[in-house]
Amino acid sequence: MTTLWKLSFVLAALTTTSLLSQSGATFYVSKSGKDTNSGSYTAPWLTIQHAAKSVSAGATVYVETGVYNESVTFPSSGTASNPITFASYPGETAVIDGTGVSCCTSNPPSSGNETQGLINIVNQSYITLNGFEIRNYTTSKAALTPAGIWITGSGSGVQLLNNLVHNITTTSQKNGNAFGVAVYGTSSTPITNLTISGNQVYDLKTGESESVNVDGNVTYFSITNNIVHDNDNIGIDAIGFEGVGPTGYDQSKYGEISGNTVYNISAINNPGEGNSYDADGLYCDGCAYVTFERNTVYACDLNMEAASEHKTHDSSYVTIRNNLFYDANTVGISIGGYAKSVGGSDHVVVVNNTLYNNNTKNEGAEFQIQYNAPPGNGNIFENNIVYAGTENVWIYSYVSGSTATANWNLYYSTAGYVQGTSIDWGGKYNYKTYAAYQSGSGEDADSPNANPLFVNLTSTPPNLDVATDSPAVNAGSTSLPCSVGYCNGTSIYGSTDYAGNPRINGSGQINIGAYEQ
Numbered sequence: 140m141t142t143l144w145k146l147s148f149v150l151a152a153l154t155t156t157s158l159l160s161q162s163g164a165t166f167y168v169s170k171s172g173k174d175t176n177s178g179s180y181t182a183p184w185l186t187i188q189h190a191a192k193s194v195s196a197g198a199t200v201y202v203e204t205g206v207y208n209e210s211v212t213f214p215s216s217g218t219a220s221n222p223i224t225f226a227s228y229p230g231e232t233a234v235i236d237g238t239g240v241s242c243c244t245s246n247p248p249s250s251g252n253e254t255q256g257l258i259n260i261v262n263q264s265y266i267t268l269n270g271f272e273i274r275n276y277t278t279s280k281a282a283l284t285p286a287g288i289w290i291t292g293s294g295s296g297v298q299l300l301n302n303l304v305h306n307i308t309t310t311s312q313k314n315g316n317a318f319g320v321a322v323y324g325t326s327s328t329p330i331t332n333l334t335i336s337g338n339q340v341y342d343l344k345t346g347e348s349e350s351v352n353v354d355g356n357v358t359y360f361s362i363t364n365n366i367v368h369d370n371d372n373i374g375i376d377a378i379g380f381e382g383v384g385p386t387g388y389d390q391s392k393y394g395e396i397s398g399n400t401v402y403n404i405s406a407i408n409n410p411g412e413g414n415s416y417d418a419d420g421l422y423c424d425g426c427a428y429v430t431f432e433r434n435t436v437y438a439c440d441l442n443m444e445a446a447s448e449h450k451t452h453d454s455s456y457v458t459i460r461n462n463l464f465y466d467a468n469t470v471g472i473s474i475g476g477y478a479k480s481v482g483g484s485d486h487v488v489v490v491n492n493t494l495y496n497n498n499t500k501n502e503g504a505e506f507q508i509q510y511n512a513p514p515g516n517g518n519i520f521e522n523n524i525v526y527a528g529t530e531n532v533w534i535y536s537y538v539s540g541s542t543a544t545a546n547w548n549l550y551y552s553t554a555g556y557v558q559g560t561s562i563d564w565g566g567k568y569n570y571k572t573y574a575a576y577q578s579g580s581g582e583d584a585d586s587p588n589a590n591p592l593f594v595n596l597t598s599t600p601p602n603l604d605v606a607t608d609s610p611a612v613n614a615g616s617t618s619l620p621c622s623v624g625y626c627n628g629t630s631i632y633g634s635t636d637y638a639g640n641p642r643i644n645g646s647g648q649i650n651i652g653a654y655e656q
Contacts, residue, residue, distance in 0.1 A: 163221075164198050166190060167228075170205035187211045187225070187235065197221035202233035202271070210240050210257050217265030219296060227270035237276025237307075243283040253282060254321070256289030262326075265296040272303040281311040284348070286318040287340070293328040293356070301337040308344035312371075313410040316348040319370070324356030327388045333360040340367045346411035349373040349422075350404070355383030357391045364398040371409040372418050374401040374439065379425030380449040380482075394429040395627065396421065404439040405468060416440040416468045416500055424448055425482060427455040428625045433637050434462045437600070442467040442497065445474050446509065447482025453511070456486045458624040461637045461653050463603055464494050471497035471525075474518055475509030475541050483511025488519045488624030489543075490632055491615065491642075493603045493653040495593070496528035504535030508543055518543040519623060522615040522632070524591050524605075524652035527552035531560050539566035545582040547616040549651045551590050587614065591652065604638070604654045612656055613648035 165180075168190050172183035183203070184190050188211050190200045196217045202225065217223035227233040235257045243255030257273050260266055268288070276285040287304035290297060299320065309315035319340040324330040333353070340350050350370045353360050355378070367374040379390030401420040406412035420439030421431055425447035436442040442464040445454040454474075464471040471494040474484040494505045505525045512518055520543045527533050531552045536542055542565050552561070556573040570576035573588045592609040595602040605611050619631045628634055636642050637653035650656060 166194060166198060166200045167203065168200060169203040190225070194223060196223060196265070199224045199226070201226055201228040203228045204231035204233060206234045206236050208236050208239050210237070210255060210259065211235065212259040212261065213263050213266055216263045216294070219265060222265040222267055222296065224267040224269065226267075232270065232272050234272040234274065236274055237285065240276065242276065242278045242285045254284040254286060254289055256286035258288040260290045260294070260297055262292035262294060263297070264294040267298040267300065268302060269300040270302065274304070275306050277308040277310065278315070278317070279310045281309075281315040284316045284318065285309065286321050288320045289318070290321070290330065290333075291323040291325055292330070293324065293326040294330050295332045297330070298334040299336070299338060300334070304338060304340045305342045309346045310344070312344060312346040315346040315411065317343065317345045318348050318350075318352065319343050319345070320351045321349070322353045322357055323383050324354070324388070324391070325383055326356060327385050329356040329358045329388070331358045333357060335365065336361065336363045338365045340365065341369050343370040344409070345370060345372045346409070347372070349376040352376040352378055353391045353394065354378040354381060355391070356385070356388040358393050360391070360394040362394070362396045362399065367399065367401045367404070369403045372404070372406055372412060373422050374404045374420045375399060376419070376422040376424055377426035377429050379427065380447065380452045390425060390427055391429070392427045394426070396429060397432045397434065400435045402436070402438045406440060416502055419444045423454045423457050425452050425454055426457065429457050430625055430627045431457070431459045432461045432633055433635070436462065436464050437466045438468070440468045441470040441473050441503070443472045444470070445484050445487045446476050447484070448476070449482050450480060452482040453485045453516070454487060456625045457488070458627070458631060459487070459489045460491050460631075460633050461635070461642070462492045463637060463653055464492060465496055465601065465603065466499060467497035467503070468500045469498055469503030470507045471505045473503070473507040473509060474543065475512035475538070477509055479510045481510070483516065484518055485516040486518065486624050488619070488631060489521070489523060490519070490619070491522045491636070491649075491651070491653060493524045493637075495526045495601065495603055498530045498532050499528065501530045504532040506534050508534070508536035508538070508541050510538050510541060512541040512543065514542055514544070517623060519619065520545040521547050521619065522649065522651050523548045524611055525550045526591060526593070527561070531557055534562045534564060536564050537566055541565065546585050547614070547651060548583060548586040549591055549611050549614070550586060550588050556588065585616070605650070605652060607656065611651035613650060615649040615651045617643060617647065617649050
């Protein structure tokens with residue numbers, strides 16, 4: 140009997156080893172399981188970490204409903220043809236909860252802080268995480284940085300899909316940091332072909348950091364169809380020049396940030412940001428060759444910004460198109476650095492967006508141009524609807540010598556053009572009328588000052604499509620070549636409008652604003 144038992148044990152071990160390395164094998168984790176089990180449906184594992192250590196390329200792990208109090212690190216990669224997939228069991232939601240999980244010692248320091256996630260992917264590739272709730276991870280120590288999901292080093296083909304990430308916090312906000320989803324490319328070999336899609340990230344207290352970011356050497360990334368809301372610092376951020384990546388490899392590039400909904404992002408109660416209205420919904424902080432399109436951003440401090448916080452560096456070849464930006468606390472769209480001593484913007488192309496009722500706190504404008512955005516930098520503002528709210532600030536270009544090429548926009552406010560309020564162009568307040576601004580600045584020669592006739596401004600949310608008889612219909616330009624910004628296609632204007640309709644109709648005409656007819 141002893142010999143037969145040993146033989147059975149060996150055969151079982153061999154079978155398990157074969158399964159773990161077999162492409163297409165499926166395993167299970169359950170709160171009723173044991174890590175000494177085989178990981179089968181009838182004998183599941185107990186912990187997600189044990190599953191991560193046990194599987195190899197081609198495996199799928201389903202995690203059954205329950206609360207798993209652990210920080211999970213993935214020690215192995217999948218391949219392009221055989222990724223490793225971890226998912227909540229179909230129809231269920233597995234919760235990875237940081238309650239009682241110590242922070243943050245298992246990973247190397249990043250930017251001087253110890254960072255640890257409830258999910259950690261370090262120098263690994265082709266891992267998919269799908270359908271988890273990731274929550275409740277916090278610290279009171281400024282030197283420690285908790286994250287919901289932490290990806291760092293290098294790698295390719297990581298996918299974060301349909302996860303809920305919330306209540307990741309630091310209570311040391313003045314000098315501390317926390318992240319919802321953080322991606323740090325720290326090697327000369329990039330983190331590339333990254334997908335972050337369908338996630339919801341909310342109720343974060345991140346101190347000086349961001350809700351969702353890609354920072355350093357991260358290339359060819361896609362951040363799409365996520366909902367990011369009710370956080371106290373930046374919503375989605377593509378970053379460069381912070382020293383995260385090696386010299387020459389320290390800039391997030393070649394990305395798509397599209398179809399996201401970002402709202403209620405404000406730093407007014409965040410001491411890490413000086414308790415001020417300075418948190419962006421969408422931010423390109425020194426990124427390059429990134430397209431922001433078909434996003435809905437509202438009730439953030441600055442709904443969209445493309446600039447750089449680092450001297451002699453710019454956000455470069457960035458295209459912002461076919462988005463809705465409304466009800467911002469301060470600014471609808473901002474380009475140029477916040478101070479003379481920081482970087483700025485070059486070849487930032489802002490086309491076919493709809494801006495409505497931004498600057499609700501009377502500290503900004505619909506469209507703002509700050510420092511280090513001189514005319515030679517190739518910044519363009521074209522085919523946008525600008526409908527100012529009660530503060531009536533259309534353009535705030537308050538720095539002498541910082542402007543953009545502006546035309547084919549439609550401007551409106553119920554109060555009408557007001558000298559010294561509606562348009563400050565290049566630091567000048569001396570345009571008495573809108574026509575005087577056009578002739579004096581040489582900009583917006585083909586830009587009407589008229590009511591765009593939005594479909595419904597009293598609904599929640601407002602319907603910012605335009606009526607068929609709107610002056611915005613077929614009034615835009617299609618003259619810009621791809622080379623002026625990051626084209627990411629055959630047209631700088633994009634192939635579809637905000638709603639997914641073809642951007643250029645059969646007659647070759649185009650609307651002003653985010654919607655086509």
